[in-house]
Amino acid sequence: GKSLTACSEPSSLAPQPGSVGDRGRRPSPLCEPPPRSNQKTQHCLALLVAGEMSSAAYLDTDENLEALISRIEQKSRKIETLLKQSKPVEALKTALEGSPLKTRDERCKSANWIVVHRAMMAIRDIDGMFNSLDTEYYDILMKYLYRGLSTGDRPTCDQCLKIHEKLTERAGLGCILRSLADTVNTVFVVDKSIVAYLQLVWLVAS
Amino acid sequence: DGSIPSGLDFHVGHLLTVIAFCPNTTEVHIYKFFTDKWEKLHVLAKHDQIVSGIDWSRSSNKIVTVSHDRNSYVWTQEGQDWVPTLVILKLNRAALCVHWSPKENKFAVGSGAKSVSICYYEQENNWWISKVIRKKHESSVTSVAWHPNNIHLATTSTDGKCRVFSTIIKGVDTRGPQAGASVDWKFGEQIAQLDLSPTWAFGVRWSPSGKTLAYAGHSSMIYFVDDVEGSPAAQNLALRDLPLRDILFVSEKMAIGVGFDCNPLIFAADETGLWSFVRYLDERKVTPSTSKASQLSEALGKLYGQSRQGSSSDTVEPSKPRGGAHENCITCIVPLRKGSESIVKRFSTSGLDGKIVVWDLENHITIPK
Secondary structure, X not given: OEEEEOOOOOOEOOOOOOXXXXXXXXXXXXXXXXXXXXXXXXXXXXXXHOOOOOHXXXXXOHHHHHHHHHHHHHHHHHHHHHHHOOOHHHHHHHHHOOOOOOOOOHHHHHHHHHHHHHHHHOOOOHHHHHXXXXXXXXXXXXXXXXXXXXXXXXXXXXXXXXXXXXXXXXXXXXXXXXXXXXXXXXXXOOOOOHHHHXXXXXXXXX | OOOOOOOOOEEEEEOOOEEXXXXXOOEEEEEEEEOOEEEEEEEEEOXXXXXXXXXXXXXXOEEEEEEOOOOEEXXXXXOOEEEEEEEOOOOOOOEEEEEEXXXXXXXXXXXXXXXXXXXXXXXXOOEEEEEEEOOOOOOOEEEEEEOOOOOEEEEEEOOOOEEEEEOOOOOOOOOOHXXXXXXXOXXXXXXXXXXXXXXXXXXXXXXXXXXXXXXXXXXXXXXXXXXXXXXXXXXXXXXXXOOEEEEEEEEOOEEEEEEOOOOOEEEEEOOOOOEEEEEEOOOOOOOHHHHHHHHHHHHHHHHOOOOOOOOOOOOOOOOOOOOOOOOOOEEEEEEEOOOOOOOOOEEEEEEOOOOEEEEEOOOOOOOOO
């Protein structure tokens, strides 16, 4: 039978780029880049196609994780440069792009969080930020806001709350729903903020 | 009011003047509209637990009900009474949803046993037999929808997937050109699986021609899929507000979604087949997001120990949907058709607020065919 699987973050209020049958739209920069191809990953790919390796295991091969980590390190350097040039919104966009959402590896997710956190904390003009942030970034930003809230760190939470208010106004409750409900594209491995999530669910429900 | 929502579990409209619904009990009530008010005509009381699904076949005038008691009854009208016939579904969990097939010779029941029962009438023994599709769903089946060809059945499940099966039954379904010339699917074979939602899926429906399939994901998403049996092409629409629970195709190019916003959403496809959200149907309602955003922030602020400057009230009031026909989640949407019209101009919705609302599209929007 036919099978259809989602591949990346849905963008708010716009058709999904990159889905099967996509009408020739450019792939979103938020799409996770495919695993780097070499002999070992070719072998893993063969196992994946034959059904002898799960897609989660395929994404988390050592080769792929090393590639992800080095990509995050590259991002980090680019972000420092952008921040020195007083371009915090560009820095945040760079941080959010190519986030390792599908991998189950804690190091990758934490590494990316550190980079996103750095850019997020550098933003002073939040309204201004939203004027130049495309809607396709909304869902992933919301997920990182909850990761930030779960840290309990006062300055981080203050910043996340400020951004959260504006983001909810722009993106709507649906954006919050998607960050709560999506167990496939995650910014945590083990959900350390389960308390924050439960609090939010209570708030939304009331 | 405000404690436990005593909602309407399910309702079906028939002939525009008669309605059947379950008032969150073990019974089904049938009301008829006489001149200026609704009067209770019949009470169908046979189930031991809450009735979770009702469907009324228009031509053969049969009502099928399913319940958490794992049973199903087919009700036939004899004179003034409705007479039930038990259908053994062979379930060990609750039945959750039911729909008659387009030809009304079969009905499909989704259950919490991760299975779908297809029931058909066997003339010789004068009873309904059920054939079960097992081991294909990973969790409860939340909704079922029949393709116009009377054979393909789409299901949604709390495992997040939407699946299409063949329900071809020897002796019941005649093999014809509509069954598909090249591929001969057997009963229970999975034709397609759509894994688009990371969370629960609800409310699957086919468009009138069967070319498009739509279903709702609980992460505030709606999915429109073209040509499911051939080469599926999906459009994932992210919703601004709360998730949907049920969908209705009003025409080939327009659909209505209902759910936790308590206000029906209109979706339309353009000439290229690209779907988008048009607007909310009920204009009296205030859109929830903008008013909730600042309330949320205040409440979050309190949770994280932040003192907000400029907040006037100490308590956070739960935000109620203001105005509008429904006051709580709409769980069900049913078309009201006159004769054999292909476009649905009127439909009714029911929800957890215990209300049934009839909506008329005729003078309010142009429906693209």
